[in-house]
Amino acid sequence: MQCEFGILNDNWSDKSLRGCAWINHSSVNSLIRDVKPGLDYLFVIAHAGVEYCDIPLPEWRDRYKELIDLGADAVIGGHPHVPQGWEVYKDKPIFYSLGNFFFDVNSEKEYWNNGLSVMLRIDKHGKLAYQVINTVKVNDEIRIDTSKQIQDHNELICRKLGDHEEYMTEVNKLCLDLWPSFEHTMLRALNSERSTLNFKNLIKYILNIVKGRKVEYRYILNFLRCESARFVMVRAIKILSQVKI
Numbered sequence: 001m002q003c004e005f006g007i008l009n010d011n012w013s014d015k016s017l018r019g020c021a022w023i024n025h026s027s028v029n030s031l032i033r034d035v036k037p038g039l040d041y042l043f044v045i046a047h048a049g050v051e052y053c054d055i056p057l058p059e060w061r062d063r064y065k066e067l068i069d070l071g072a073d074a075v076i077g078g079h080p081h082v083p084q085g086w087e088v089y090k091d092k093p094i095f096y097s098l099g100n101f102f103f104d105v106n107s108e109k110e111y112w113n114n115g116l117s118v119m120l121r122i123d124k125h126g127k128l129a130y131q132v133i134n135t136v137k138v139n140d141e142i143r144i145d146t147s148k149q150i151q152d153h154n155e156l157i158c159r160k161l162g163d164h165e166e167y168m169t170e171v172n173k174l175c176l177d178l179w180p181s182f183e184h185t186m187l188r189a190l191n192s193e194r195s196t197l198n199f200k201n202l203i204k205y206i207l208n209i210v211k212g213r214k215v216e217y218r219y220i221l222n223f224l225r226c227e228s229a230r231f232v233m234v235r236a237i238k239i240l241s242q243v244k245i
Contacts, residue, residue, distance in 0.1 A: 023048055024063065024227060029070055036071035041122065044072045049080040049097050050178070050228045052109050054157055055170055056084050056096035059231045061161075068092045073128055076118060082111040085157030086132070093118075093130050102137055113137040114150060172239055179236035182229060189216040189223065 022028075023046045036042055044067050049056055056064075056077075064075045068089050075094045077084070084097035099115040106112075117133040134154065136145040160167045223229055237243075 029066075032067065032070040032072060040126075041073045041128070042071055043120070044075045046075055046077040047079045048228060049077060049084065050174075050232060051080050052082055052112075053080060053174055053178075054082060054084060054111075054153075055160060055167065055174065056080075057228065057231050057235075058168070058171060059227070060096065061094075064094045064096070065089050068094065074120060074130070081107075081109065083114055083116050083154060083157070085154060085161055086116075087158065087161045092128070093120075095132075100137070101135065102142055111150075111153070114145065116154075172235070175232045175236040176239060178232050179240070182233050182236070186220065186223065186233075189219045 023044075032042065032044070044064075046064065046067075048060055048063075060077070064077065067075050073092055075092075076098065077094075077096045078098050080097040081100050081103070082097065083099040084095075086093060086095040088094070095116065095118055098118065100112060101115045101117070103112070113136055115135045115137075117135055119131040119133065121129045121131070123129065132154075134145040134147075134150050135142055136147075136150070137143075160170055
């Protein structure tokens with residue numbers, strides 16, 4: 001768990017510390033600049049975003065646009081487990097999350113079994129075009145989803161991305177909705193869980209002291225390393241404390 005963001009770090013040569021490539025590592029920008037001149041097209045596959053949320057955070061939108069500015073011809077994101085919409089920036093497509101294609105683990109989360117398949121085409125003039133195909137997993141089979149519900153859902157997300165005021169309202173609400181669970185997770189890892197004062201919770205607290213429950217430092221470290229979690233917490237705290245974002 002400690003290496004979820006860790007291939008590009010000081011210990012990258014240690015095979016026991018392998019993780020996924022960290023899209024915000026300081027070397028990523030220079031890597032793109034260095035390889036771009038020798039390529040006809042450069043596509044970045046990004047692993048980031050808040051799980052189970054329909055829209056990307058502003059910080060990820062800014063980062064993916066920065067990747068386009070650096071030379072990427074398209075950015076295709078994954079990790080949130082649900083589709084997050086797409087937009088075109090400087091004539092280059094950005095897909096914030098393709099959602100799940102085929103995930104063995106079942107979940108009751110809405111749109112858990114829905115995914116986007118993106119087809120990129122380059123014409124004879126070198127112009128890049130794309131096509132999005134909606135998919136859905138049904139009884140361990142992948143099917144093309146032509147339902148109006150998923151089409152309307154994806155169109156709504158893309159429309160929100162194009163309406164700054166509506167988008168930011170949605171983002172702020174999202175962060176405030178997520179804050180209680182994030183706060184609970186951090187406090188629990190710190191062995192300082194905030195609970196309603198009652199007899200049951202008092203007994204639990206005493207038992208934790210008796211058992212010598214320790215602070216879960218690795219869990220906290222991973223939580224703080226995760227930009228998505230940090231972005232959500234900072235935004236929520238700013239809103240709750242009425243600090244200008």
